[in-house]
Amino acid sequence: MIKLNTIQQGDCLELIKKLPDASIDCIVADPPYFLGVTHNGQKGEYSDLVIMKPFFESLFFQMNRVLKKDGCLYLCCDFRTYPLLYHTAQEYMKIDNLLVWDKWHGRVQHYYWLSHELIMFHGKLKKCDISMKNVFTVKGFNSGATKTNGAKLHPTQKPVELFEKFILDSTSENNIVLDCFFGSGTTAIAAIKTNRNYIGFELQGKYCKIAQDRINRYRGEEKEIENYEQSQNLFFQQK
Numbered sequence: 001m002i003k004l005n006t007i008q009q010g011d012c013l014e015l016i017k018k019l020p021d022a023s024i025d026c027i028v029a030d031p032p033y034f035l036g037v038t039h040n041g042q043k044g045e046y047s048d049l050v051i052m053k054p055f056f057e058s059l060f061f062q063m064n065r066v067l068k069k070d071g072c073l074y075l076c077c078d079f080r081t082y083p084l085l086y087h088t089a090q091e092y093m094k095i096d097n098l099l100v101w102d103k104w105h106g107r108v109q110h111y112y113w114l115s116h117e118l119i120m121f122h123g124k125l126k127k128c129d130i131s132m133k134n135v136f137t138v139k140g141f142n143s144g145a146t147k148t149n150g151a152k153l154h155p156t157q158k159p160v161e162l163f164e165k166f167i168l169d170s171t172s173e174n175n176i177v178l179d180c181f182f183g184s185g186t187t188a189i190a191a192i193k194t195n196r197n198y199i200g201f202e203l204q205g206k207y208c209k210i211a212q213d214r215i216n217r218y219r220g221e222e223k224e225i226e227n228y229e230q231s232q233n234l235f236f237q238q239k
């Protein structure tokens with residue numbers, strides 16, 4: 001049994017099997033893009049990604065099993081990984097849309113800036129209004145953000161506002177959000193901020209620790225704000 005609001009260290013393919021059927025309201029998954037896949041020391045090619053197919057087949061099968069009937073899936077990808085992930089996912093669940101996240105910042109290069117990422121979406125949203133366009137801007141980290149200046153804790157960290165948007169768009173308070181590739185725990189911060197529960201799977205011990213420290217820090221800061229607000233109320237009541 002996996003407890004709510006915990007990080008589990010290990011391979012998500014094994015850990016997800018411990019979750020009951022139809023128990024999760026939303027899955028946010030930001031897998032490695034596997035672009036470092038190399039062949040004999042040479043830079044990898046698209047076809048090399050095929051070695052990832054069995055992994056994602058098992059993962060999509062499990063995701064479909066644990067997701068509630070009215071649950072949603074957000075899966076981050078880019079123009080290179082999308083074709084493989086789309087075809088593999090479609091075997092297990094209907095992919096309903098492809099979201100375009102405009103990161104505002106981008107990597108400057110001679111064949112246009114890399115300033116967006118893609119998110120495959122499965123599910124049906126509870127709300128349906130003009131704010132739900134599938135192209136949206138959320139400021140990402142700029143290329144100067146580093147671990148040492150405190151802005152970034154993980155090389156491919158996503159902004160909290162991005163995952164917060166996904167969670168708010170697709171879940172209600174106290175729902176459960178699963179992140180199979182937890183990294184620095186961005187999903188947990190977004191879930192705590194919006195009064196949802198999270199479950200995080202992360203392979204590397206160092207990121208489990210970084211994420212747990214980040215969550216503890218965030219919860220501490222929240223407590224400080226709460227205490228401050230309470231003391232202000234007391235102050236006004238006493239006046």
Ligand SMILES: C[S@@+](CC[C@H](N)C(=O)[O-])C[C@H]1O[C@@H](n2cnc3c(N)ncnc32)[C@H](O)[C@@H]1O
Nearest residue numbers: 011012030154156157158181183184186202203
């Ligand atoms: C793209 S990063 C996620 C970054 C995260 N969204 C954040 O904002 O910090 C992917 C993470 O997945 C982890 N990972 C890779 N393979 C995994 C697996 N099979 N099971 C669980 N975690 C895995 C990596 O260690 C890495 O931290």
